[in-house]
Amino acid sequence: MTAIAPSLLQELASRLEWAGAKTFGAVGQTLGQTVTPAKDLRFGDYQCNGPLTLAKTLGQKPREVATALLAALDVADFCEAPTIDGPGFLNFRLKPDFLAQRLQTMQRGDRLGIPPVPHPQKIILDFSSPNIAKEMHVGHLRSTILGDCLARVLSFWGHEVLRLNHVGDWGTQFGMLITHLQTTHPAALDQADALALGDLVALYRAAKARFDEDAAFREASRLAVVDLQSGEPMARLAWQLLCEQSRREFQKIYDGLGVHLTERGESFYNPYLKAVVQDLAALGLLQEDQGAQCVFLEGFLNKEGQPLPLIVQKSDGGYNYATTDLAAVRYRVTQDRAQRLIYVTDAGQADHFAAVFQVAQRAGWLPPTVEAVHVPFGLVLGEDGKKFRTRSGDTVSLQSLLDEAIARAAADWQSRNPGQPVPEEVVRTMAMGAIKYADLSQNRTSNYVFSYDKMLSLQGNTAPYLLYAYVRVQGIGRKGDLDFAQLADGLFTFADETEITLAKHLVQLPEVLMAVASDLYPNRLCQYLFELSQKFNQFYDRLPVLAAPEPERASRLGLCDLTAKVLRQGLELLGISVLEKM
RNA sequence: GGGGCUGUAGCUCAGUAGGAUAGAGCGAGCGCCUCCUAAGCGCUAGGCCGCGCGUUCGAUUCGCGCCAGUCCCGCCA
Numbered sequence: 001m002t003a004i005a006p007s008l009l010q011e012l013a014s015r016l017e018w019a020g021a022k023t024f025g026a027v028g029q030t031l032g033q034t035v036t037p038a039k040d041l042r043f044g045d046y047q048c049n050g051p052l053t054l055a056k057t058l059g060q061k062p063r064e065v066a067t068a069l070l071a072a073l074d075v076a077d078f079c080e081a082p083t084i085d086g087p088g089f090l091n092f093r094l095k096p097d098f099l100a101q102r103l104q105t106m107q108r109g110d111r112l113g114i115p116p117v118p119h120p121q122k123i124i125l126d127f128s129s130p131n132i133a134k135e136m137h138v139g140h141l142r143s144t145i146l147g148d149c150l151a152r153v154l155s156f157w158g159h160e161v162l163r164l165n166h167v168g169d170w171g172t173q174f175g176m177l178i179t180h181l182q183t184t185h186p187a188a189l190d191q192a193d194a195l196a197l198g199d200l201v202a203l204y205r206a207a208k209a210r211f212d213e214d215a216a217f218r219e220a221s222r223l224a225v226v227d228l229q230s231g232e233p234m235a236r237l238a239w240q241l242l243c244e245q246s247r248r249e250f251q252k253i254y255d256g257l258g259v260h261l262t263e264r265g266e267s268f269y270n271p272y273l274k275a276v277v278q279d280l281a282a283l284g285l286l287q288e289d290q291g292a293q294c295v296f297l298e299g300f301l302n303k304e305g306q307p308l309p310l311i312v313q314k315s316d317g318g319y320n321y322a323t324t325d326l327a328a329v330r331y332r333v334t335q336d337r338a339q340r341l342i343y344v345t346d347a348g349q350a351d352h353f354a355a356v357f358q359v360a361q362r363a364g365w366l367p368p369t370v371e372a373v374h375v376p377f378g379l380v381l382g383e384d385g386k387k388f389r390t391r392s393g394d395t396v397s398l399q400s401l402l403d404e405a406i407a408r409a410a411a412d413w414q415s416r417n418p419g420q421p422v423p424e425e426v427v428r429t430m431a432m433g434a435i436k437y438a439d440l441s442q443n444r445t446s447n448y449v450f451s452y453d454k455m456l457s458l459q460g461n462t463a464p465y466l467l468y469a470y471v472r473v474q475g476i477g478r479k480g481d482l483d484f485a486q487l488a489d490g491l492f493t494f495a496d497e498t499e500i501t502l503a504k505h506l507v508q509l510p511e512v513l514m515a516v517a518s519d520l521y522p523n524r525l526c527q528y529l530f531e532l533s534q535k536f537n538q539f540y541d542r543l544p545v546l547a548a549p550e551p552e553r554a555s556r557l558g559l560c561d562l563t564a565k566v567l568r569q570g571l572e573l574l575g576i577s578v579l580e581k582m
Numbered sequence: 583g584g585g586g587c588u589g590u591a592g593c594u595c596a597g598u599a600g601g602a603u604a605g606a607g608c609g610a611g612c613g614c615c616u617c618c619u620a621a622g623c624g625c626u627a628g629g630c631c632g633c634g635c636g637u638u639c640g641a642u643u644c645g646c647g648c649c650a651g652u653c654c655c656g657c658c659a
Contacts, residue, residue, distance in 0.1 A: 033599065040602080049601060056639090086602045087639090131659075168659060266659085292657050302584070302655080314657040321659045348653050350586060378587075379652075416621080442595070446588060447652075454594070458621040460607040461595090468621050476618050527596070530606085534623095541614095541623040560618095582621075 004078055004098075006114050006510035009035060012046055012075065012092060019073040020050070024065075027057055031069065035092075037508070044083070044091035045504055051088040062088025099503045100492035106506065107484060107491070107562050112569060114510050116158025123161045124332050125151050127344035128254075128261055131168035132246040133177055135201050136253055136398040138380045138388050138450070139346065145439045145575065146377060147344040148259045149522045152573045157517050162262065162336065166328070167250075169243050169265035171321075173204070175225035178238050179217060180207035189238040193245060200245070222316070229270070253398055257432060258575060269327040273319045276326050277312055283363055291315030295359045300351070310355045325356045329372065330365045340371045342520070347376035347445065375520050378447035388450050405431040408452050426579055430456070433463035433576040440574055441526035461530045463576060466567065469533035471582045473564045476545050480557040493555045498539040502559055505535050509566055513573070522574065529570045536563045 005011040017032030024031075034050030051066040058065060066084045075082065078098040083091045106113040127147020130136045147163070155161045180203060181188050188194040195203070210217045227235040247263070254261060277293055280286045285295045287309075294309030302308055312323045332338045343353060353374035360366035382388045390396055409431040410422050438455035442448050458464045484491075494500045505528075512528040515521070545556040568578050 030599095036599095039597090039604095043602075047602095049599095052601060052640095053599090089602065129659090172658065289656075294656070300585085300655090305584095309656050311657050316657080318657085320657065322657095324659090345659095346653085347587060349659085351654060352659085354586095376587080385651090443597095446595080449594065451594085454608075457608080462607090464621070465607095468619080472619060472622080479618065523596080527606090534606090537622060538624090540618080541620095544617070546618050582619080 004102075007514050008078065008094070008507060009037065009046065009511040010514065011078070012048075015073060015075055016048060016050070016069075019069055020054075022072045023068050024054065024058065027054065028069075030054075037511075038091065041501070043085065043089070044093045046092040048090040048092070051084075051090065055088065066090055094504060094507070096494055096500065099500070099507060100490070100494070102507045103492050103503055103558070103562060104489065106509075106565075107558060112509060112565060114513070120158045120160055121339040122337055123154055123159050123340040123342065124164055124336060124338040125154070125161055125342045125344070126164045126166050126328075127151075128259070129166045129168065129345070130246075130250055131173070132243050132265070133173065133200055133204050134168075134246075136250060137395045138398060138401060139395075141398060141401070141435075142377045142380060142439055142444070142448070143344045143346070144254075144257065144259055145436050146375065146444055146522060148257070148575045149436075149440055149525075149573065150342065150344065150375070150516075150520055152575060153513060153516050153522070153525070156513065156573060159340075159517075162338070163260065165261040165263045165265070167246075167263060167265040169239075170267040170270065170324075172221070172225060172318075173208075174228055174239055174242070175221035175223075176207040176211045176217075177204055177242065178224045178228070178235060179221045180210060181238070188241070189234070190241070192241055195245075200242070225318070249399075253402070256402055257436075258577070266321070266324045269324050269331060272327040272331060273323045276323055276330065277319070280312060280359075280363060285359070285362060286312070295362075297355055297358060299358075300355065308355075310359055312359075322352070322356060322359075325352075326360055326363075326365070329356065329360045333365060333367070333370055338370065340373070342373055342375055344375045344377070347378055350374060350376050373520070375444070377444040381447050381449045383449060383451050385449065402432070402435065405435050405452060405456070409434065409456055412456060426582060429577050429579055430464055430467065430582075433467060433571070436575055437463035437466070437526065440522040441530070443523050444521065461526070466529055466533050466571065467576075467579055468582055469536055470564060470567045470571070470578050471580065472540060473536060473560050473567070474580055476540075476560045477557065477564060479546055480553075480560070482554060482557045482561075484558065484561060487554065487558075491555060491558045493551055495552055496543055498535070498542050499556070499559060502532075502535045502539045502563065505532055506559075506562055506566055509570070525570060525573060529567060529574075532563065532566060532570075536560075 012035045013032040016035055017029050020028030020031035031048065031050040031054065034053065035046055035048045038044050038047045051069060052062045055062040055065045063084055066088045070082060070084070070090070073082065075092065078095060080093040080095055085091055102113070125147055128140060128144040130140050151161045151163050178189065184203065185195060211221055224235060228239055277286070280295060286293050287296060288294070289309055292311045292315045293313035294311050296307040296309050298307065300308040310322050311320060312326065313319060329341065332341055357366060357372045360372070366372055380388045388396055406428055410427045413422055413427055434455040438450070439448065441461055455462060456464065458468065492503070494503065508528070512524055516525050539559070543556065545553065545560060548556055571578055
């Protein structure tokens with residue numbers, strides 16, 4: 001008997017695929033893709049609806065298809081005999097013996113029994129990407145949190161993940177800013193930290209306003225960009241000072257969130273921009289339109305039905321973000337040798353990335369062997385359902401948002417523990433966990449309503465609820481004081497339904513982590529962990545652990561220990577640290 | 583005007599390669615601590631799955647058309 005895959009879903013899929021092919025030929029192979037976790041636990045643990053669909057193609061009755069399939073299907077090593085129910089559903093139930101054995105495997109391994117993928121990929125994950133000379137704001141929060149979580153999950157599977165911070169450190173805004181500073185704060189151009197970053201942000205706004213209304217200023221700014229791009233020393237120095245200052249501010253936030261990134265900003269690709277345009281021209285993809293160099297897109301039409309252009313060189317000869325992104329794709333494929341490019345940016349950039357990927361493919365820079373994918377996400381809204389802003393209408397700086405979450409978590413803790421000193425680490429962990437979990441637990445494609453009260457709540461699908469479940473389970477483990485390394489086989493026995501329910505949930509971890517790695521939806525992992533906590537709490541409520549007789553006591557301690565390990569690992573993959581006491 | 587995303591319980595949201603009685607949390611009501619942290623658990627109430635048409639044995643899911651919200655739409659990123 002061959003080994004059973006860590007993902008039982010995948011194991012069932014490949015067995016069904018084999019049995020389907022044997023019974024019905026090529027059309028039967030697709031049966032493997034029709035197995036899902038059971039919708040209702042009364043039906044079993046996994047279900048396959050394939051026979052109903054296949055029956056139509058084959059012109060047979062669904063139940064006949066199911067019966068024929070079962071004759072060729074052997075899952076007896078981990079499932080009870082499958083049943084055919086309703087119009088032709090196949091239902092599978094895991095064998096308790098197998099469950100016990102699988103839990104033991106998870107218990108003993110340092111990776112919860114999940115081996116890394118056999119063929120790791122080089123993956124570039126592009127996320128966070130704030131703009132130099134501006135403060136990070138709530139809009140950067142989702143990219144940073146989502147990107148970090150995806151990086152952690154992909155790394156867990158053994159992929160080589162390069163986390164790139166594609167910071168906005170180049171282009172028109174620097175021309176504006178430098179020109180404005182020349183007249184208002186010349187010291188900032190050649191002395192480090194002459195301005196606070198907050199002032200810099202205000203100055204940036206002022207510069208933008210001048211740029212929009214003052215033609216002379218616009219021209220001066222344009223010349224400043226030219227200076228900068230040609231490497232003129234004074235412009236270069238000013239640019240470096242501004243970048244350094246911003247970088248330090250960003251780092252404070254990344255440190256607070258526990259997020260690591262490699263900075264490789266837009267300026268990095270500057271030397272490659274010219275070649276992008278030249279090579280597009282050589283490939284015959286480039287056309288001039290109103291003075292700009294464009295690639296006309298397939299499938300993107302304007303209101304007259306004409307193809308829309310992707311501009312890669314402006315009429316003034318400058319390059320833009322499309323050029324940079326094309327150069328980046330090219331560099332990441334040829335120099336970094338990436339096999340998967342992932343961009344975590346807001347949904348508003350969907351068209352832009354679709355256009356860039358299309359042009360890169362047509363130019364041959366993005367071969368079919370490399371997957372490029374935009375991971376879009378919705379807006380962060382305030383509780384009024386409108387864009388998240390301060391009361392005065394400004395965008396909320398990320399630092400103030402994090403500080404506010406910590407302050408509220410501290411106040412909440414104090415109200416429940418009057419007169420006691422507030423444990424800084426506990427409060428910090430809860431606050432950061434709450435912010436991350438609130439974001440990650442929602443389907444990223446929808447807009448998300450930011451609410452301190454909800455994310456910090458101890459009830460419901462929140463980080464504090466999960467952290468508390470972990471604290472409870474660890475409390476038992478400490479008192480139980482069992483050395484699992486010393487225990488022989490046969491640790492797990494199931495006397496009660498809640499134990500089996502918990503056990504079945506625990507063994508589903510691999511298939512959930514696989515789904516997150518392929519579909520890039522972290523909310524699935526959150527859902528899994530929340531359900532795990534609920535199932536653990538039900539078990540905890542119903543059954544004694546420490547006071548139970550052997551062998552139940554050791555088995556239940558084993559379930560507690562494994563639950564703790566899965567919770568800790570799962571939360572770590574979300575970028576959330578656990579607490580031992582609350 | 584064109585395109586993307588979204589529309590599911592009072593609120594915040596899951597879910598669906600088309601399938602068995604549509605799920606959870608919060609909020610509301612009721613119950614459970616001589617017992618491992620009650621920051622917990624159980625029960626009850628609450629739904630034309632935005633609207634209409636179509637494909638299908640079967641549509642919340644797929645297609646088309648509306649309606650509403652939101653974002654994007656050649657030289658910002």
